[in-house]
Amino acid sequence: MTQNDPAPASPSETGAVRARSARDLLGRLSLGRYTGVLVALAVVCVYLSITQEVFLTWDNLMNIVKANTVIFVLAVGATFVIIAAGIDLSTASATAASAMILGLTLQAGWGIALVLIVTILFGVALGLLNGFMITKLKISFLVVTLGTLSIYQSFALVVNGGATISLFGKPGFGVIADFVNTKVGPFPLLLVFNVLLLLAAGGVLRYTGYGRALFAVGSNPEAARLNGINVGRVVLIAYTIAGLCAGIASIVQVGRLTGASAQSDPTLLLTVIAAVLIGGTAYTGGEGGVLGTVIGVIFLGVVQNGLTLSDVSAFWQGTVSGAILISAVGLGVLRERGGSLRLRRAARSPAAGPATAPGSTA
Amino acid sequence: MSLTSEEERVTEQPNAGSTPLVRAHGITKRFPGVVALDGVGIAIHAGTVHALTGENGSGKSTLANVIGGALQPDGGHLEVDGQRRTIATPAEALGLGIVTISQELTLAPTLSVAENVFLGRLPRRRGRIDWNELHERAREVLDGLGVHVDVRRRVGELSVELQQEVEIARAVSSQARLLILDEATSSLSEAATERLLAVVERERARGAAILMISHRMPELYAAASQATVLRDGRHVADVPLPDTAEPALVRLMVGRELGDYYRKRRVEPGETVLEVDGLTTPGGELRPTSLTVRRGEIVGVAGLVGSGKAEFGMALGGAIPSSGAVRVLGREVRLDGPRSALGGGIGFVPDDRKRAALLPTRSVAENFAVAWTDQLTRRGILDARGERKRVAEAIDRYGVVTASPQSRITTLSGGNQQKVVLGRVFARGLDVLVLSEPTRGVDVGAKSQIYQLMQDHAAEGAGIVIISSELPELLGIADRILVFFRGAIHGEFDAAGLEEEEVAHVAVSGTPRGAAA
Numbered sequence A: 001m002t003q004n005d006p007a008p009a010s011p012s013e014t015g016a017v018r019a020r021s022a023r024d025l026l027g028r029l030s031l032g033r034y035t036g037v038l039v040a041l042a043v044v045c046v047y048l049s050i051t052q053e054v055f056l057t058w059d060n061l062m063n064i065v066k067a068n069t070v071i072f073v074l075a076v077g078a079t080f081v082i083i084a085a086g087i088d089l090s091t092a093s094a095t096a097a098s099a100m101i102l103g104l105t106l107q108a109g110w111g112i113a114l115v116l117i118v119t120i121l122f123g124v125a126l127g128l129l130n131g132f133m134i135t136k137l138k139i140s141f142l143v144v145t146l147g148t149l150s151i152y153q154s155f156a157l158v159v160n161g162g163a164t165i166s167l168f169g170k171p172g173f174g175v176i177a178d179f180v181n182t183k184v185g186p187f188p189l190l191l192v193f194n195v196l197l198l199l200a201a202g203g204v205l206r207y208t209g210y211g212r213a214l215f216a217v218g219s220n221p222e223a224a225r226l227n228g229i230n231v232g233r234v235v236l237i238a239y240t241i242a243g244l245c246a247g248i249a250s251i252v253q254v255g256r257l258t259g260a261s262a263q264s265d266p267t268l269l270l271t272v273i274a275a276v277l278i279g280g281t282a283y284t285g286g287e288g289g290v291l292g293t294v295i296g297v298i299f300l301g302v303v304q305n306g307l308t309l310s311d312v313s314a315f316w317q318g319t320v321s322g323a324i325l326i327s328a329v330g331l332g333v334l335r336e337r338g339g340s341l342r343l344r345r346a347a348r349s350p351a352a353g354p355a356t357a358p359g360s361t362a
Numbered sequence B: 001m002s003l004t005s006e007e008e009r010v011t012e013q014p015n016a017g018s019t020p021l022v023r024a025h026g027i028t029k030r031f032p033g034v035v036a037l038d039g040v041g042i043a044i045h046a047g048t049v050h051a052l053t054g055e056n057g058s059g060k061s062t063l064a065n066v067i068g069g070a071l072q073p074d075g076g077h078l079e080v081d082g083q084r085r086t087i088a089t090p091a092e093a094l095g096l097g098i099v100t101i102s103q104e105l106t107l108a109p110t111l112s113v114a115e116n117v118f119l120g121r122l123p124r125r126r127g128r129i130d131w132n133e134l135h136e137r138a139r140e141v142l143d144g145l146g147v148h149v150d151v152r153r154r155v156g157e158l159s160v161e162l163q164q165e166v167e168i169a170r171a172v173s174s175q176a177r178l179l180i181l182d183e184a185t186s187s188l189s190e191a192a193t194e195r196l197l198a199v200v201e202r203e204r205a206r207g208a209a210i211l212m213i214s215h216r217m218p219e220l221y222a223a224a225s226q227a228t229v230l231r232d233g234r235h236v237a238d239v240p241l242p243d244t245a246e247p248a249l250v251r252l253m254v255g256r257e258l259g260d261y262y263r264k265r266r267v268e269p270g271e272t273v274l275e276v277d278g279l280t281t282p283g284g285e286l287r288p289t290s291l292t293v294r295r296g297e298i299v300g301v302a303g304l305v306g307s308g309k310a311e312f313g314m315a316l317g318g319a320i321p322s323s324g325a326v327r328v329l330g331r332e333v334r335l336d337g338p339r340s341a342l343g344g345g346i347g348f349v350p351d352d353r354k355r356a357a358l359l360p361t362r363s364v365a366e367n368f369a370v371a372w373t374d375q376l377t378r379r380g381i382l383d384a385r386g387e388r389k390r391v392a393e394a395i396d397r398y399g400v401v402t403a404s405p406q407s408r409i410t411t412l413s414g415g416n417q418q419k420v421v422l423g424r425v426f427a428r429g430l431d432v433l434v435l436s437e438p439t440r441g442v443d444v445g446a447k448s449q450i451y452q453l454m455q456d457h458a459a460e461g462a463g464i465v466i467i468s469s470e471l472p473e474l475l476g477i478a479d480r481i482l483v484f485f486r487g488a489i490h491g492e493f494d495a496a497g498l499e500e501e502e503v504a505h506v507a508v509s510g511t512p513r514g515a516a517a
């Protein structure tokens, strides 16, 4: 300190610093940037609890949790990928493919423990394959995951001639059924599971070297590389985590459907990615987190539940979630525009993310 | 400082009789936790070059952004041609003939040079873009600036310097009434700076006003006829140039006497810390180069843009592929990337802060800690408390002015961003530091701090290589100076008593002064 001798901080400066740190505390609770979505969520909830008396019942709320667990698990994986400035379009297909592996192995009489391990490893392998093509072969993530979206779905159809595998009553299925139906006190086991998943993912993002490296890579891959981060490995792991989540999600899905369906739900992919983006994770990378993703999933889940309770045709649900996605992300962009145009441009500059980089190397 | 009350001296400036082209009155701008501008006034007259000076974070860019329509003031107002008005967007400013060339490049990297020069004003014929006309006109503009580049090339493939020149070409071709240059020269070589100054003079003679922001005093003295000085967001003084002596101007900026800002200490060099043997890049930008650096030594590297000096630094830091042998304290350093370089004890700070150093979406704290990830994690788990402590120490030691460690790095002024980028590498305690243009965009006070920090680290036993296009800085801080010419070292000088001309001669011609040509 002595040798630099910077101009002493003026009293007003220290005052400003103090005011700022109070603001930071609020910021650390991380509600600040979620305010918009949370307010919208509150409005929807109030509206529904007035118009639909079923809405606020414990059973209905827990139903929302159970019905959205697959989405949440996949959205956690997608959050990692999107923070790395990528996107995984194959996630719903990978879930269908993993579900078929689960169905076939269980049907073939494999032990349940082995079945679950194989299913999860299969999901991991699908994610690894995406990551390998993106980081080692340097093919654009859009091209790779668009390709595997089609391939993994096709695989799910091929393995059993397109037929659904019903697992109801099969030996071993009871474990999976228990997983999706058991309650711990008043709470579904799935809720407990979701909370644990949230803590684990949030912990990885916030308190591990990998989490830091992931944000750094998504923010500016060149700067990350120059600071000794193995960018390819970080990205590879992000896609592998997405694959792992697809494996886990397939187990929940099979449990809820009491069977493995070869055809993936066409709205699943949109819902997953929409939830992540609504939750404030930027598609340009380097920003966001799983807490926002939870909020995004709950928001879409509540709206969906409200539409169902209000007897609105299921056909409308796509319109509603699409509109919500555009307005939530759009509002975020507008808010930023209020800041500095230049800053925003800087953040989107050429090297700011693999969003543009891999495309040019493909 | 009593000069604060001298805002009214504006009226004593040349052109006092005429209405200023643009006048700002009592502009106040607050950001969360900072008052960036506090009642600042400035009057800019047509046909003059007006310098805007002050330390990093004093509010220069903020004022430029307010005038350029990129930011809205919280208080005060603007007058254009004596008419009070608001400038809500950069587009509106453009409509008024106010063109900004900012510190941050704003080019579209995937478009061609020509498209960028005429972005938003592409020449059309029958509704279609007239490509021939576009290319011709772009070539004309660039030729006029003395810049030689294929106008069809994608801007993203160009060097930072060429990109900056394209940005300048865009501004110049738009026949601006007020041209705002916010550190437009910070990534330009001396030759390109000369060219820009010639353009500035041409534009001024044409009747345009130029608001020039720069930390390079010689430029301001060469071009400007008056200077407005800001400090901590407040207007300090308006002074005539070049009649105000540099020490006096610096004193207004920093609020105290700066004295000799290199304060060069001679350190007795120790054992050899870095040995470079035949280092070369596959593309041939760097021909086989050898060098040794001893503990405590500061070696300066000079050369023109394209001389290979930048590649030399990047190759040492593992940023680009290279071959040859590099040893730190006798141990071989693998040349397969930044990770190996860091592991081998070589820290590298790249010259292009925005492209290669900043994590724009992350906090000040994370921008520091990204360089320390391996030191702060144990079995993959981050030591959050240790990180907070080290970040707080670094903010203090490197004099980073920030509202909080959690502020986004992009909310800091350019110079403070640079202190973070340097500090995170300094703080690793490495044996060798390779710094490329370490004081780019940094104010005089902070430059002096950075020079002291470099010398502290040298005194602690590091070997330092500093690559710079500012000769005075190399002469002031280095013990020894190497000059690159066409990819190889063509001259080596002891810095004591060395004259700029001797270095410049080798840089330009490859031969020492006085040698037969």
Ligand SMILES: Nc1ncnc2c1ncn2[C@@H]1O[C@H](COP(=O)(O)OP(=O)(O)OP(=O)(O)O)[C@@H](O)[C@H]1O
Pocket: A339, A340, A343, B031, B032, B034, B035, B036, B054, B055, B056, B057, B058, B059, B060, B061, B062, B063, B103, B401, B402, B410, B411, B412, B413, B414, B415, B416, B441, B443
């Ligand atoms: N978007 C922003 N959000 C928060 N604070 C900001 C923002 N932009 C600027 N600031 C703060 O306002 C102050 C003035 O910044 P400004 O960029 O105008 O400085 P400057 O004089 O241009 O410095 P430099 O010479 O380093 O470029 C600084 O303290 C900076 O941290």
Ligand SMILES: [Mg+2]
Pocket: B060, B061, B062, B103, B182, B413, B414
């Ligand atoms: Mg600035």
